[in-house]
Amino acid sequence: MTILSVENLSIGYNTKKGLLTAVNNISFSLEHGRSLGFVGESGCGKTTIGMALMGLLPENAAILSGKIHFSGEDLSRFTEKQWRNIRGKEIAMIFQAAMNALNPVFRVGEQIAEAITTHNPDLSTDKVNDRLKTLFNMVEIPESRMSDFPHEYSGGMKQRAIIAMALACSPKLVVADEPTTALDVIVQDQILKEIKKIQKAMNMSLIFISHDIAVVAEVCENICVMYAGQIVEMGTKQEVFKSPKHPYTKTLLASYLSLDSDEDIFVPDMMETPDLTGINTGCRFSVNCNCKSKNCSKDAPGWIDLTSTHKAFCCEQGLGRKQS
Amino acid sequence: MRNQKFIFRKFIEIFTIFFIILTVLFFLFRLAPGDPVSKMVDPTLTPEDTQHMIEQLGLDKPAHIQYFIYVKNFFSGNLGRSFHYGEPVSTIIMDKLPCTVLLFTTSTLLAAFAGVFLGKIAAWSKGSGLDNFLSISALVCHTLFIPWFALLLLWILAYKVGWFPLGGIISPELWIDDASVFMKAIDVVHHMLLPLATLFFIHLGSYLLLMRSSMLSVLREDYIITARAKGLSEKVIRNKHAAKNAALPVITSVGLSLAFSINGGALTEQIFTWPGIGRELIFAVSNNDYPLAQACFLLIAAVVLIANLVVDLLYAYLDPRIRY
Amino acid sequence: MRKNHYIMRFQKGWKIFIKNPLGKTGLFILFVFLIMAFASFFVPHIGPMYDPMTGTDPNIKVSTYPSLSHWLGTDNVGRDLFAQLLEGAKVAFIVGLSSAFISIVIGTAIGMISGYAGGIIDILLMRIADIIMVMPSLVILLILASIFGQFNIWIIVFIIAILRWPAVSRIIRSQTLSLKHRPFIEASRVAGASNIRIIFRHIMPNVLPLAFLYMTFRVTSAILVEAALSFLGFGDPSQVSWGMMLQWVWKTGHMFQAPYWLIPPGVCISLLTLAFYMLGRAMDEVLDPRLRKEGQA
Numbered sequence: 015m016t017i018l019s020v021e022n023l024s025i026g027y028n029t030k031k032g033l034l035t036a037v038n039n040i041s042f043s044l045e046h047g048r049s050l051g052f053v054g055e056s057g058c059g060k061t062t063i064g065m066a067l068m069g070l071l072p073e074n075a076a077i078l079s080g081k082i083h084f085s086g087e088d089l090s091r092f093t094e095k096q097w098r099n100i101r102g103k104e105i106a107m108i109f110q111a112a113m114n115a116l117n118p119v120f121r122v123g124e125q126i127a128e129a130i131t132t133h134n135p136d137l138s139t140d141k142v143n144d145r146l147k148t149l150f151n152m153v154e155i156p157e158s159r160m161s162d163f164p165h166e167y168s169g170g171m172k173q174r175a176i177i178a179m180a181l182a183c184s185p186k187l188v189v190a191d192e193p194t195t196a197l198d199v200i201v202q203d204q205i206l207k208e209i210k211k212i213q214k215a216m217n218m219s220l221i222f223i224s225h226d227i228a229v230v231a232e233v234c235e236n237i238c239v240m241y242a243g244q245i246v247e248m249g250t251k252q253e254v255f256k257s258p259k260h261p262y263t264k265t266l267l268a269s270y271l272s273l274d275s276d277e278d279i280f281v282p283d284m285m286e287t288p289d290l291t292g293i294n295t296g297c298r299f300s301v302n303c304n305c306k307s308k309n310c311s312k313d314a315p316g317w318i319d320l321t322s323t324h325k326a327f328c329c330e331q332g333l334g335r336k337q338s
Numbered sequence: 339m340r341n342q343k344f345i346f347r348k349f350i351e352i353f354t355i356f357f358i359i360l361t362v363l364f365f366l367f368r369l370a371p372g373d374p375v376s377k378m379v380d381p382t383l384t385p386e387d388t389q390h391m392i393e394q395l396g397l398d399k400p401a402h403i404q405y406f407i408y409v410k411n412f413f414s415g416n417l418g419r420s421f422h423y424g425e426p427v428s429t430i431i432m433d434k435l436p437c438t439v440l441l442f443t444t445s446t447l448l449a450a451f452a453g454v455f456l457g458k459i460a461a462w463s464k465g466s467g468l469d470n471f472l473s474i475s476a477l478v479c480h481t482l483f484i485p486w487f488a489l490l491l492l493w494i495l496a497y498k499v500g501w502f503p504l505g506g507i508i509s510p511e512l513w514i515d516d517a518s519v520f521m522k523a524i525d526v527v528h529h530m531l532l533p534l535a536t537l538f539f540i541h542l543g544s545y546l547l548l549m550r551s552s553m554l555s556v557l558r559e560d561y562i563i564t565a566r567a568k569g570l571s572e573k574v575i576r577n578k579h580a581a582k583n584a585a586l587p588v589i590t591s592v593g594l595s596l597a598f599s600i601n602g603g604a605l606t607e608q609i610f611t612w613p614g615i616g617r618e619l620i621f622a623v624s625n626n627d628y629p630l631a632q633a634c635f636l637l638i639a640a641v642v643l644i645a646n647l648v649v650d651l652l653y654a655y656l657d658p659r660i661r662y
Numbered sequence: 663m664r665k666n667h668y669i670m671r672f673q674k675g676w677k678i679f680i681k682n683p684l685g686k687t688g689l690f691i692l693f694v695f696l697i698m699a700f701a702s703f704f705v706p707h708i709g710p711m712y713d714p715m716t717g718t719d720p721n722i723k724v725s726t727y728p729s730l731s732h733w734l735g736t737d738n739v740g741r742d743l744f745a746q747l748l749e750g751a752k753v754a755f756i757v758g759l760s761s762a763f764i765s766i767v768i769g770t771a772i773g774m775i776s777g778y779a780g781g782i783i784d785i786l787l788m789r790i791a792d793i794i795m796v797m798p799s800l801v802i803l804l805i806l807a808s809i810f811g812q813f814n815i816w817i818i819v820f821i822i823a824i825l826r827w828p829a830v831s832r833i834i835r836s837q838t839l840s841l842k843h844r845p846f847i848e849a850s851r852v853a854g855a856s857n858i859r860i861i862f863r864h865i866m867p868n869v870l871p872l873a874f875l876y877m878t879f880r881v882t883s884a885i886l887v888e889a890a891l892s893f894l895g896f897g898d899p900s901q902v903s904w905g906m907m908l909q910w911v912w913k914t915g916h917m918f919q920a921p922y923w924l925i926p927p928g929v930c931i932s933l934l935t936l937a938f939y940m941l942g943r944a945m946d947e948v949l950d951p952r953l954r955k956e957g958q959a
Contacts (some may be wrong), residue, residue, distance in 0.1 A: 068567055102569035109567070113560040118659060119582050129568045163658040179568070355793050363805070370809045377809075481936040483886065485893045485908055486928025489917050497918045594795075601800035605890055609912075619801065620894055623808040635805040638798070646796055 016083075017219050018044040018067075018187060023080030023090070025062050025071065034290045035078070036062045038243035038298070044187075049213060049220040051234030053227045053266070057290075059243040060223045064191045066090075067221065068107050069097035085186065103133040105187045106180035108209075111173035112196035116164035122175050123160035129182035149178040152212060170201035174208070181212065187219045194229060206232050227266055231255060236323075239263045242298035243290060249324030260326040262299050297327065348650060352643040359639050363632065364408055368401060377628045380421045391419070412636070418629030422622075427633045431615060435637065437507060438614030441530060442603050445537035450592055452538075453545025454585050460546065461553035461584075462576055472546060479543030484602045488536045488609040495532060502532050505611035533610040540602055541595075548591050553584040586657050593649030596642055615641075671871075675948040685944030691937035695930075699755050702748035712742045714749040714902045725920050735922040738914050743907075747926055750904040754885050754934055757819055757903070761884035762877045764823035766830055770873045773834025774861050778842060788835070791828035799825045799887050807896045815898040818891065822884050830876050837869045878942035882935045889931050904931050 025037040037059040044050050052060040065071050067082065069092055082089035085104065087096075109115040117125060126149060127142050137145075150157055153174040164172060173193060180188055190209065194202040210233055213220050224230050230237055231251055238248040239262065247260040258264045290298075319325045367374065379391045392398050395418070396407030411417070417427040460472040496502045503509065507529050513522060556562070557580055565579045604616025611617070615634050622631035679685045702714075711717045718740040719731070725738040734743035776787040803821060807813060813821070841847065842865075850860050891897050892905030895913070899906075904927040911923045 070563060070566060098569050098571060100569070101567055107567045109560070109564060115560050115564045117561040117565070117579055117583070119586075119657060120579075128570070132569050165659050176564075179564075358793070366806070367809055372811075477936065477939070478932075481882075481932050481939060483889060483928050483931040483935070485890065485905075485912075486924075486931065489908070489912065489924060490928070493918050493921075493924070597796055597798040600798040601887070601890065604798075604800060604804075605893070608894065616801075619804055623804050624895065626808070628808055631805060631808040635801060638801050642796055642798065 015046045016043050017046045017085065018221075019083040020063075021081045021083070023063075023066070023082065024078040025059075025066055026076060026078045027072075028074045028076070032291050036075070036243050036290060037066070039080070040240075040243075040245050041080075042238055042245065042248065044219055044221065046186075046219055047217045048236065049222060049234040051222045051224065051230035051237045052240055053224060053230045053237060054240035055225055057242075058240040060225075060240050061191055064107065064189045064221065064223050067187075067189050068101060068105060069094075070107075102129055102180075102185070103183045104185055105189065106183070106185040108177050108180045108188060108190040108193045110192045110195055111169055111176055115176055116172060118164055121161050121163055122167065126175065126179045126182055129179050133183050145182070149182060152181065153178045153208060169197055170205065173197060173201075173205055177205075177209065177212070181216070181218075184216060185218070187221070188213075189221045189223070191223045192225070193222075195224070195226075202229070209233060239266065244298055245327060246297075246299060247324075247326045247328075249321070253321065253324040257320075257324075259320055259324075260299075260328050263326075344654065345651065348647050352647050356640060356643055360409065360412065360636065361405075363636070364405055367632075377626075378418065380419055380424070382421070417633040420622075420630040421627040422625050422630065427629050430630065431618065431633050431637055434613055434615050434618050437612060438603065438607065438616060441533055441537070441607070441612060441614060442599070444530075445534050446541065446592065446599060448534075449538050449541035450545055450588065453542050454549050454581070454588055456542075457546045457549025457588070458553055458576065458581050458584070460550045461557065464554065469550075473550065476543040476546040476550075479539045480547065481543075482540060484536065484540060484605045485609055487540070488533070488606055491532050491536060492609065503529050505529075505609075507613055530612075533606045533612050536606050536610075537599075537602060541599065544595065545588055545591070549584060549588050552587045553580060556580050556584040559583075582656075586653065589649060589653050589656065593646050593653075596645055596649075600638060600642060675945075678948050679944050682944040682947055684940040685947075688937045688940030688944060691933055692941065695751050695934055695937070696755070698748050698751040702745070702752045705745045705748055712745045714741065714746040715900075717741055717745070725914075725916055725923060728922050734926055735920070737907075737910060737923060738916060743923060743926070746902050746907055747904070747930065749902040750907060750927060750930065751934075753815075753901050753903040754888075754931075757815065757822075757888045758881040758885040758934075758938075761819045761822045761826070761888075762880035764820065765826045765880045765884075766873050766877050768823065769827035769830025770834050770866070770869065772827065773831035774838050774865055774869065776831065777835040777838025778857065778861055778865065784835075787831070791831050794825060795828040797825065799883075800890050803887070803891055804894075804896065812896070813898065815888075815901050818888060818898065819884070822887050826880055826883055830873060830880065833872055833876055834869050837872055838865055841865055841868055875942065875945045878938045878945065882938045882942075885931065885935060885938075904928075 020043070021041050022039050023037060023041070024035060024039050027034045027036055036057075040059075040063070042050065052063065054060050062071070062075070065075075066077065067084075067089070069089065071077075077090045080090060116122065123146055127146055130142050130145055131137060134142075146160065147157055150160060155171055155174050155178070159167070159171070164175075167175065177193070180190075193209070194205050197205065206229060209220070209222075212218070213233075220234070222230055222234050227237075227239075234251060236248065236250055237254045238245045239254065239260065240246065241262045247254060247258065247263045254263065255267070258267055317325050317327055367377075370377075375388075375392060375397055378395055378397065379388055383391065394416075395411070396404040399407070415428050417431070419425070420427050420430055423430055456472055456476075460469045460476075463469050492504065496504050508522070508525055509529075513525075517525075562575060562580060565575045570579075600616070603614070604620060606612065607614040607617035608620050615637055619631060619634035619638070622628070622634060680689075706713050706717075709717075711719050719736060719742070720740075722732075722736050722740040724740075726732065726736045728735045732742050732744065734747060736742055737746070772787055772791070776784045799822060802825060803813075803818070806821065847860060847864060850864055855863075888897065888903060889905030889908070892901075892903050893909045893912070895909055897903065897906055897909075907927040908924070911917050911920060911927075917924050
């Protein structure tokens with residue numbers, strides 16, 4: 015059952031340089047209980063998608079076109095009042111702990127309890143405390159730390175607390191935005207395992223955003239690779255990892271893993287920053303692409319289906335399936 | 339337990355500082371040109387009484403012995419004899435102290451609460467007509483010259499329309515006739531309103547502006563986004579999550595601007611003939627009543643230090659990150 | 663090369679400054695007062711009658727309302743009020759700027775030494791700064807007047823400066839702390855430069871802009887304290903300042919009868935204070951990029 019379906023979504027920011035299309039005409043869907051990862055470098059628009067799914071876009075941003083279907087509603091048309099009903103309850107967000115995501119003057123337990131009572135105002139104090147204890151156990155924070163303040167928590171513990179806060183009302187969909195960035199590698203590993211375990215146990219749908227493809231691969235079943243506001247490739251974890259097709263995906267993977275492949279992987283010495291102004295129907299990677307066909311920026315390449323689950327937004331030459 | 343050590347340390351600190359001030363004053367007095375005897379001893383006393391006073395104050399002894407006598411006198415409550423009143427200074431200042439404390443604490447508390455409340459509103463409706471009105475009014479209030487503003491109030495509200503008395507703390511007729519406690523209280527309040535208004539408006543300006551800018555920077559913090567993501571209403575976010583953090587710098591500023599408040603308080607007391615310590619000090623200086631002036635000054639210094647301590651403790655109580 | 667760098671920074675700062683409405687208004691008001699202050703030099707040349715301190719109109723023996731020959735009217739002995747107002751502007755600037763300047767000199771020196779030396783010197787100096795900072799300046803001036811007698815204007819300026827340097831030194835100290843570990847300082851030390859030389863030749867040029875920014879707040883503080891002191895009757899009796907004018911209107915019992923005498927000095931004090939405050943806030947925006955609005959570099 016599809017829980018989330020995004021169609022032709024474009025989101026723009028009004029800046030002094032004009033309209034920047036941070037998300038350019040993307041479409042994807044998520045099945046109930048499954049996990050989908052968004053990978054890409056900084057500025058590729060993945061965080062913007064995350065924010066849009068929570069209705070937390072900043073003031074100078076706006077949804078330019080497209081639809082976000084969730085549980086039978088179109089979120090792109092939601093009013094602030096409607097958002098308040100589902101934020102935390104149906105869709106929740108796991109923020110980066112490195113951010114100042116917890117209010118320094120309130121105890122951690124209090125803040126998580128607030129997440130519970132906002133949507134369940136009639137719950138008795140005992141019930142709230144029970145739920146709090148369950149949550150703390152789930153994320154493996156000792157109960158004795160419940161009444162501590164955020165500055166008394168370590169980085170890893172803060173991240174767990176934020177996870178607990180997101181799960182407070184057992185939401186249907188959880189969006190995790192770079193939850194393990196800035197954590198030590200070992201702690202990172204623990205948190206990722208934690209998230210996977212919880213997702214399976216609660217049968218939650220998960221969208222996981224990261225710039226680190228290795229991290230995404232550990233947690234998610236399906237992956238979308240993004241560049242400059244566009245999805246350039248999407249498929250199952252195995253497909254994207256074992257047989258990446260889009261030149262950008264290959265470049266990304268080449269920076270991490272050594273692929274035993276007899277293909278010459280082109281890694282440009284210096285990547286040009288993509289131009290995000292205006293709505294573009296062409297491929298924004300073309301300026302850095304090694305492909306012989308240079309028309310992609312204007313002539314819209316299309317989605318090329320590689321398998322039933324795997325597709326890439328490219329031209330035949332780029333994929334290397336055709337000689338120029 | 340940690341807190342007690344903190345409080346204890348602070349007490350020692352202010353005690354030391356007060357002692358230093360006491361000592362510095364002594365040295366300055368010794369440095370001054372002129373005859374110390376005529377400064378410290380009432381010139382109208384008989385020669386025998388004068389000699390008695392000289393011995394009591396140790397004016398005939400060498401400097402270091404005099405210092406010990408000075409300190410001893412001070413801590414045993416012997417502050418000398420006022421020239422003008424012919425009474426022990428300690429009785430005089432104990433009489434005046436409550437009036438100053440009453441006026442001072444009431445105006446500071448009212449101004450702080452109003453400033454926090456209005457500053458919060460101004461920040462929340464940033465850029466609107468209301469915000470502009472509040473900000474500009476606050477700016478004007480902040481830069482008013484106290485004596486001038488006080489005189490204006492006196493002129494218009496007391497002299498011209500006669501709504502308020504021209505000064506003093508009570509209408510003596512009422513008290514001689516032994517009116518009810520309630521009537522007496524009303525009388526005092528009636529007399530207090532104009533000086534209170536003066537101090538209130540002057541301080542309101544700076545608290546409002548400070549709260550406003552503090553609130554604006556708090557609203558940019560990440561934990562505000564978290565609060566929104568939990569599904570909290572804007573009202574709760576503003577009043578609970580933002581305001582508590584934003585109010586902290588305002589509380590510190592109450593402490594820092596204490597010097598300014600006391601200057602203003604003394605001027606206000608003078609103009610409204612409010613029988614407080616500030617007015618007494620000015621009176622003593624004008625009349626060359628040095629024992630009285632010295633005592634008033636030391637009392638004000640003590641009040642400043644204690645008030646600072648209270649503010650420090652209050653801040654430590656409210657901000658969980660500060661615990662020594 | 664260094665001079666060009668400063669000029670460029672100044673020009674860039676100026677562009678940002680002048681766009682700020684607070685900066686523009688503040689500068690404008692300041693300009694008006696400057697003209698008033700300069701005008702005060704010419705006033706006695708118009709006629710001895712107009713001398714703010716000693717000039718009296720032979721035809722006038724009481725306080726009068728504004729007229730053609732006396733634009734703001736006269737005080738109770740026949741002196742021209744407008745001339746007094748101009749003189750007050752001059753005094754305000756002199757007091758404000760010199761007191762602020764001395765404050766800055768002391769505060770910068772102590773701030774730099776404290777920040778650079780660290781350790782016990784730092785702790786001691788900052789403790790002293792803390793103690794001085796919480797003390798109400800007017801009250802201290804009063805007790806000092808009680809001990810030492812009447813002060814002349816320069817002593818007042820100096821004492822205010824001594825009471826006001828702590829705020830400056832704190833800012834300068836933090837700035838020094840952040841500069842202390844920069845490579846170019848290390849390099850100088852390795853090259854054998856003495857500490858004094860490092861402080862004054864290398865650190866000072868970098869903290870000076872900040873020092874001047876905070877000078878604006880010192881100016882307002884100095885003007886207000888001097889005015890208050892004069893108002894209470896403890897100022898320099900040979901100087902006609904706005905505070906002094908208010909004292910006269912109050913002491914001679916004219917405060918309810920002569921609005922033309924009561925209102926202008928107070929308005930001037932408030933406006934001048936406002937102007938410097940606006941200036942300070944606008945400069946804040948120049949120095950702290952986070953406060954700038956969209957569209958500015």
